[in-house]
Amino acid sequence: MNAVLEQIRKIGIVPVVKIDRAEDALPLAKALCAGGLPCAEVTFRTGAAAEAIKIMTTSFPDMCVGAGTVLNAEQVDAAVEAGAKFIVSPGLNPRTVRYCMEKNVPITPGTSSPSDIEQAIELGLDVVKFFPAEQSGGLAKIKAMAAPYVNMKFMPTGGINAKNLTSYLDFPKIIACGGSWMVPGDLINDGAWDKIEQLTREAVQTMLGFELAHIGVNSESKEEADKTVRRLAFLFGTSIKVGSGGSFAGTIVEVLNSHGRGTHGHIAIRTNYIERAINYMSTVLGAEFEAPIMKGDKINAIYLKEEIGGFAVHLLQK
Numbered sequence: 016m017n018a019v020l021e022q023i024r025k026i027g028i029v030p031v032v033k034i035d036r037a038e039d040a041l042p043l044a045k046a047l048c049a050g051g052l053p054c055a056e057v058t059f060r061t062g063a064a065a066e067a068i069k070i071m072t073t074s075f076p077d078m079c080v081g082a083g084t085v086l087n088a089e090q091v092d093a094a095v096e097a098g099a100k101f102i103v104s105p106g107l108n109p110r111t112v113r114y115c116m117e118k119n120v121p122i123t124p125g126t127s128s129p130s131d132i133e134q135a136i137e138l139g140l141d142v143v144k145f146f147p148a149e150q151s152g153g154l155a156k157i158k159a160m161a162a163p164y165v166n167m168k169f170m171p172t173g174g175i176n177a178k179n180l181t182s183y184l185d186f187p188k189i190i191a192c193g194g195s196w197m198v199p200g201d202l203i204n205d206g207a208w209d210k211i212e213q214l215t216r217e218a219v220q221t222m223l224g225f226e227l228a229h230i231g232v233n234s235e236s237k238e239e240a241d242k243t244v245r246r247l248a249f250l251f252g253t254s255i256k257v258g259s260g261g262s263f264a265g266t267i268v269e270v271l272n273s274h275g276r277g278t279h280g281h282i283a284i285r286t287n288y289i290e291r292a293i294n295y296m297s298t299v300l301g302a303e304f305e306a307p308i309m310k311g312d313k314i315n316a317i318y319l320k321e322e323i324g325g326f327a328v329h330l331l332q333k
């Protein structure tokens with residue numbers, strides 16, 4: 016997969032924005048980055064699109080900014096000259112796709128049928144937009160179309176919102192979802208940057224779905240650990256699950272047989288998508304991580320380098 020599309024996959028959500036005034040580009044980019052989505056698809060439906068892309072990419076060079084609703088080679092040139100890192104089109108125009116590929120610019124053209132997918136494959140693409148997603152059959156249709164086209168990935172846009180976001184992202188052949196619910200046009204025109212930042216942050220939290228998995232408590236010996244876990248199980252009526260390094264009282268408290276990570280123990284936080292959580296926490300929040308703990312070729316868990324309140328903290332894939 017192209018490096019820019021891989022970056023989009025790690026972000027997970029592509030805000031689709033329509034900018035009427037170029038001067039709105041800078042505060043909008045600030046709001047998106049502060050909210051946790053350093054990414055934008057600026058649609059070429061207004062005359063301000065190219066200038067808005069230039070402002071965003073100049074002010075935030077690490078932000079992944081692309082151009083949407085691109086219909087021809089002239090718009091491709093204008094978008095790339097402004098700094099766009101990727102191109103999105105509502106439909107599959109072979110001429111536009113070939114032009115982008117000749118210029119080595121990643122493009123995800125709109126598709127909604129097997130015939131579209133076969134054209135995309137013939138053109139050498141491995142990621143396409145699915146548009147308009149909900150109106151074209153939604154996730155069920157993507158799954159049906161993905162079955163015979165095993166190497167094709169999708170970026171659905173159209174009708175995606177906070178309620179159905181994770182159902183789409185749970186399907187492994189979807190690299191990201193495009194949407195505008197966190198950047199509605201009226202808020203952009205009103206300059207409601209704080210509200211856009213809030214909606215963006217809520218979108219990220221919905222996607223990542225952070226929740227407490229368990230708390231690990233350090234002990235000095237197995238005898239001490241057994242005593243602790245039995246007491247907890249007795250008081251709260253939970254079962255005891257014995258493991259190699261310690262035991263669980265129910266599902267929330269793990270008592271370790273020795274002094275493990277952290278001064279007092281560790282806190283495990285589950286997330287829907289551990290790679291996206293790592294990307295968000297490292298690039299947006301500046302967190303640093305230890306080497307990941309793998310399960311096959313997938314990241315199963317990863318520890319933060321820092322202790323918080325005397326506890327080591329790790330993410331855990333749901």
